[in-house]
Each structure stands twice: as C-alpha cells, then as structure tokens.
Amino acid sequence: MNVLVVGSGIAGLTAALHAHEAGHEVTVVTKGGLGDGSTGYAQGGVAGVYGAGDSARQHAADTMVAGAGLSEAEAVDVLVADGAERIAELIARGVAFDRDADGTLLLGREAAHSHARIVHAGGDATGAAISRALVDSVRRTSIGVVEHAFVTDLIVEGGAVRGIRLLLDDATTELRADAVIIATGGAGHLFAHTTNPAGTTGDGIAAAIRAGAAVDDLEFVQFHPTILASGAAFLISEAVRGEGATLIDDRGRRFAFDSHPDGELAPRDVVSRAIARQAAAQGSPVRLDATMLGAGTLATRFPTIDRVTRERGFDWSREPIPVTPAAHYLMGGIVTDLHGRSTIPGLFAVGEAARTGVHGANRLASNSLLEGAVFGARAAAVLGEPWRGPTAERPSSRSAAPEHPSSRSAQRFSRASLQQLMWDHVGLLRTDEGLQLALDTVRGWRASASVPQTAADHEDANLLLIAEATASAALSRAGSVGAHFRLSESTAPAAAPILETV
Numbered sequence: 187m188n189v190l191v192v193g194s195g196i197a198g199l200t201a202a203l204h205a206h207e208a209g210h211e212v213t214v215v216t217k218g219g220l221g222d223g224s225t226g227y228a229q230g231g232v233a234g235v236y237g238a239g240d241s242a243r244q245h246a247a248d249t250m251v252a253g254a255g256l257s258e259a260e261a262v263d264v265l266v267a268d269g270a271e272r273i274a275e276l277i278a279r280g281v282a283f284d285r286d287a288d289g290t291l292l293l294g295r296e297a298a299h300s301h302a303r304i305v306h307a308g309g310d311a312t313g314a315a316i317s318r319a320l321v322d323s324v325r326r327t328s329i330g331v332v333e334h335a336f337v338t339d340l341i342v343e344g345g346a347v348r349g350i351r352l353l354l355d356d357a358t359t360e361l362r363a364d365a366v367i368i369a370t371g372g373a374g375h376l377f378a379h380t381t382n383p384a385g386t387t388g389d390g391i392a393a394a395i396r397a398g399a400a401v402d403d404l405e406f407v408q409f410h411p412t413i414l415a416s417g418a419a420f421l422i423s424e425a426v427r428g429e430g431a432t433l434i435d436d437r438g439r440r441f442a443f444d445s446h447p448d449g450e451l452a453p454r455d456v457v458s459r460a461i462a463r464q465a466a467a468q469g470s471p472v473r474l475d476a477t478m479l480g481a482g483t484l485a486t487r488f489p490t491i492d493r494v495t496r497e498r499g500f501d502w503s504r505e506p507i508p509v510t511p512a513a514h515y516l517m518g519g520i521v522t523d524l525h526g527r528s529t530i531p532g533l534f535a536v537g538e539a540a541r542t543g544v545h546g547a548n549r550l551a552s553n554s555l556l557e558g559a560v561f562g563a564r565a566a567a568v569l570g571e572p573w574r575g576p577t578a579e580r581p582s583s584r585s586a587a588p589e590h591p592s593s594r595s596a597q598r599f600s601r602a603s604l605q606q607l608m609w610d611h612v613g614l615l616r617t618d619e620g621l622q623l624a625l626d627t628v629r630g631w632r633a634s635a636s637v638p639q640t641a642a643d644h645e646d647a648n649l650l651l652i653a654e655a656t657a658s659a660a661l662s663r664a665g666s667v668g669a670h671f672r673l674s675e676s677t678a679p680a681a682a683p684i685l686e687t688v
Contacts, residue, residue, distance in 0.1 A: 190363040195225035197537025198369030199320040200562030207648040213330035221321040224371050228313025229423035231306035233552040234269030240301035242266040252298045253546025254668035261543035271561035280319040283307050295428040296551035297451040304552045310488040340397040351503045372516035373652045378609040380513040383423045390539045392648035394436040394520045400529040402541050403518030405660035406669045410514035411457040415471040417566045424551050431476035436468045455669040458511040463503035475505035517545040526565030527575035534565045547668020599631040617673050625657040
C-alpha cells in the first residue's frame with residue numbers, strides 16, 4: 187500500500203517505521219522539520235515497566251481511576267498489554283533510558299500512579315531522546331519525508347480518504363495514498379497559556395472534522411499543574427513531585443491536601459484546580475518546594491529543569507519556585523478503534539490527535555508517549571486489511587449543544603483574542619454562561635471569516651473550528667467530571683489566572 191503519515195512525533199514515526207517494515211510504501215509529511223512537535227518536549231517518561239509489587243493490571247487500574255470512570259477498559263488493557271514490547275522496541279531503536287550502576291532501568295513515579303513504573307532518559311529529557319532515535323531510524327530507511335508542508339484537507343472520494351491537500355513552497359498540491367495516518371498532535375494553542383510548541387493548532391483533527399470523521403471528548407483538555415510562572419511557558423515535570431517536591435501557599439502550607447487525600451500526587455485536574463484557586467485567593471503564584479531533594483539530585487535527575495530555572499534567576503535547590511497551570515494535553519480527538527481506524531475508510535489517527543478511549547476524562551501521567559507507540563504500531567499492523575473501523579454513532583450521555591443565533595462578535599477576531607476567550611471560559615473552571623459566550627463568539631467569528639490563503643490563515647481556521655467543537659461539547663456535557671469542571675454561576679468567575687512574578 188501507499189501510506190501517508192501526517193506528523194512526526196512518536197506516534198507518527200512509530201507508525202511509519204512499522205508500515206515500512208511490513209513492506210508498505212511510506213511517506214511522512216510534517217509541518218516543520220522531521221521530529222518537530224510535542225514529543226521532543228516530553229520530560230517525564232514512558233509508563234509501563236513494572237517492579238516488585240507492580241503489574242500491568244495495577245497500571246490499568248490507575249489509568250481507569252485517573253480517567254474518572256470514562257476510560258474504556260478494552261483500550262486500557264491494550265495499552266498496558268503492548269507497553270513492554272513498545273518500550274523494548276524504543277530501546278532497540280537507540281533510546282538510552284536511564285539506568286543504575288548495575289544496568290537496571292531507573293523507574294520514576296508521577297501523580298496518580300500507585301508505583302514507580304516510568305522509564306526516563308537524560309533525567310528529564312525523555313521525549314528528546316525518543317525523538318532523536320526515531321528520526322535517526324527513519325533517516326536510515328527509504329521512507330519518504332516531506333518537511334515544512336502544511337496539510338490543509340483530506341481528499342475524500344467514494345466515501346474513503348484517498349490522500350491529502352497541502353501547502354508546500356507556497357503552492358497547493360496533492361498527494362495520493364491508499365491510507366492516511368493522522369498523527370498531528372493536539373490543539374494546545376486554543377488557549378492563551380500552553381506548554382505546547384507553536385505548531386499545535388489542531389490541523390489534523392480539523393481536517394478530519396471537515397472530511398466528516400467523528401470526533402469525541404474534545405471537552406476534556408488537561409491542564410498541567412506546574413508551569414514555571416516566570417517568562418515563557420516552561421513545564422516543571424510531574425516527576426519532580428513524584429520525587430518528593432511539595433506545593434506550598436504564601437504561608438508555606440501544603441494546600442493540595444485540602445482538595446484530595448493524595449495532595450500533590452492527586453490526578454492532574456485536581457491539582458491544577460487547587461493551584462488556580464489558591465493562587466487567586468492569595469493574589470500570587472503558589473510555589474513548588476523541591477529544596478529537600480538537594481542540589482546534586484536536582485541537577486542529576488532534572489538537568490533541563492535545573493538549567494532553565496537557574497537561567498531565569500531561581501536556585502530551586504535553595505528556594506521554592508513559582509508555578510501555575512497551563513493547557514497541556516487533549517484527551518479527545520478523532521474517534522478510532524483499537525487499531526487507529528477512524529469512521530472514514532482509509533483514515534487512521536494515532537497519538538494525541540486520536541480519541542482511543544484510553545484517557546477518559548483525564549490522562550494518567552506518562553501514558554501519552556506509551557499510547558503513541560502502542561497505537562502507532564497497531565495502526566500499521568492492519569494496513570491492507572478489510573476496513574472495520576468504528577461506527578459514526580457512539581454511545582454518549584451528552585445531548586447536542588443548544589443552537590443559539592450566531593452573530594458577528596463585538597470583538598474583532600485575532601488568534602490572541604480567541605486564545606484568551608478559550609482560557610477565560612473554556613479553561614480550568616467553566617460556567618454555563620461563559621461556555622455559551624465562548625460558543626456564540628466563536629460562531630460569530632467563523633461566520634465572518636474569509637477563505638484561508640496562507641498557512642497562518644489555515645491555522646486560524648482550524649483553531650476556530652476546534653474551538654467551536656470544544657465549547658459545544660463542554661456546554662452539552664452537564665455536570666463535572668475529570669478535566670471538565672463546571673462551576674455554578676454564583677461561585678467564582680470561570681477564568682483561571684496566570685500569575686507571573688516580576
């Protein structure tokens with residue numbers, strides 16, 4: 187088969203390598219350079235190596251708990267069952283996970299994990315190590331690579347996906363294929379504050395929506411609790427808290443226990459909301475205290491974080507550092523089966539662009555790299571087989587979002603205005619009124635938008651489309667669950683402030 191893989195993170199490159207090794211003709215199309223994207227930014231590691239007293243069964247149980255009851259058991263079982271093989275494959279492809287003196291893999295623990303089961307590389311540079319190894323592996327093959335190409339749409343003919351349209355060297359062109367695998371990541375730049383690199387504008391998900399593919403769970407956006415609250419967004423890995431760092435308020439009190447008995451190691455949605463509330467109450471950022479770990483441990487275990495915090499004027503071995511939440515990971519996306527097949531024949535989705543059912547309402551830390559590797563390989567394994575994707579209709583407890591008349595927004599559209607709107611009203615803390623305002627405003631902007639011409643125009647159009655779908659999904663899911671948290675109108679405003687030090 188002729189296979190196009192759109193995206194070059196862990197999910198896309200794993201799919202490309204497996205498809206190539208199965209004898210398919212493979213081309214990787216990527217928006218930036220090969221290996222650009224979110225994978226290289228991942229700090230924590232890959233969950234799935236089990237020590238004494240731990241097991242795949244317990245990993246699955248932790249994943250289900252973190253997903254707030256909405257993770258699909260069959261998908262979770264696939265994730266943990268295939269995990270060891272995929273981690274071994276990464277090692278074989280050249281990923282040098284950290285080991286102790288006798289060669290045993292070092293295992294870290296992160297929030298909502300009951301055991302230390304996370305392998306890491308370079309201390310806190312796991313994603314970069316994985317990206318380098320996979321890029322090198324692809325470069326050693328005959329896999330075609332098209333870099334700096336912006337995919338604008340999918341080609342659908344006879345009810346099946348037959349290729350892609352893209353902007354390349356300022357010209358529109360088409361690439362034909364028997365199958366297209368979307369691995370373009372999430373849509374972090376829907377929000378004013380995000381850990382995601384600049385290119386994560388939901389392009390693959392938006393193209394799938396326009397082609398008629400089913401999407402689901404877009405209301406579940408994970409906000410990472412601990413971003414350095416000084417300068418450009420920089421993530422402070424959850425593994426720091428896993429090693430013993432604590433969250434403190436302006437009096438030095440560990441406030442996270444007010445929200446959950448696991449305190450700093452509660453699920454991410456709980457910790458993020460606790461931080462946002464405390465920061466708003468005290469009018470300044472909360473602090474992450476890692477001083478008990480000592481300068482040597484911090485520099486060795488977290489060399490990247492150690493370097494960046496010091497560059498920004500903090501000695502975190504001596505003083506707590508200011509932290510704040512930011513948009514991090516999209517749990518929803520293109521609906522797939524357990525082999526990445528979407529509701530349109532010929533279209534696969536893997537990684538953060540896909541809604542596999544693993545994450546439910548809240549992703550368990552360090553399951554994302556694992557999911558990309560597991561489902562990237564599984565998608566490649568069924569290329570050429572008769573199509574048996576999911577049906578377009580999925581069971582749901584949600585009703586359709588109410589339709590309100592769309593009108594031109596009083597505020598003129600800009601990407602920054604969209605991001606602030608989404609941060610204020612479709613962020614950590616949501617209200618009916620705020621969600622409806624966001625939805626009406628986005629619909630007004632979409633109604634008055636011109637036909638996109640440039641790559642930036644297409645990104646804006648994609649963000650608007652996904653913003654509408656996300657606000658609509660959030661408005662129509664009654665109650666709170668996981669990362670989707672609804673406030674009553676009588677409580678505090680929905681906006682979760684980002685508080686930076688001067």
